[in-house]
Amino acid sequence: MTIKRLVLEKGKLVFEKFGIRKVILFGSVADNLCHERSDLDILVMPLSNDKYWEFRHELEEALDVPIDLYTKNDDPVIVKKILSRGETLYEI
Numbered sequence: 001m002t003i004k005r006l007v008l009e010k011g012k013l014v015f016e017k018f019g020i021r022k023v024i025l026f027g028s029v030a031d032n033l034c035h036e037r038s039d040l041d042i043l044v045m046p047l048s049n050d051k052y053w054e055f056r057h058e059l060e061e062a063l064d065v066p067i068d069l070y071t072k073n074d075d076p077v078i079v080k081k082i083l084s085r086g087e088t089l090y091e092i
Helices: 003-017 049-063 076-085
Strands: 022-026 040-045 067-071 087-091
Touching: 003 022, 003 040, 003 049, 003 087, 022 076, 040 076, 049 067, 067 076
Parallel strands: 040 067
Antiparallel strands: 022 040, 022 087
C-alpha cells in the first residue's frame, strides 16, 4: 500500500474525529522521493492549537508513520509554500 493510500484509508477516521477539512501532503512523499524511514509531511486545516498534540498522536498511531505536522498557525511563509506546492490528499 502506498503512503498516500494509507493516509486516505487509515487517516480518514482521525480527520473526521477532529473536524479536519483539508490535508495537504508535501516533502519527500509528495515528491516520490521517500524511503522506508521517511516521515510524513502534512498541513491540515483547520486544527486548533489545543488539539495539535492529540491529533498528531492519534494520526501517528493510525498510520504507524512519524508525522511532521503543520497547520495554518505556523509560519505564513512556510504555509504559503506548502499551499502552492503541496498535493491535496483529502478535502471535504
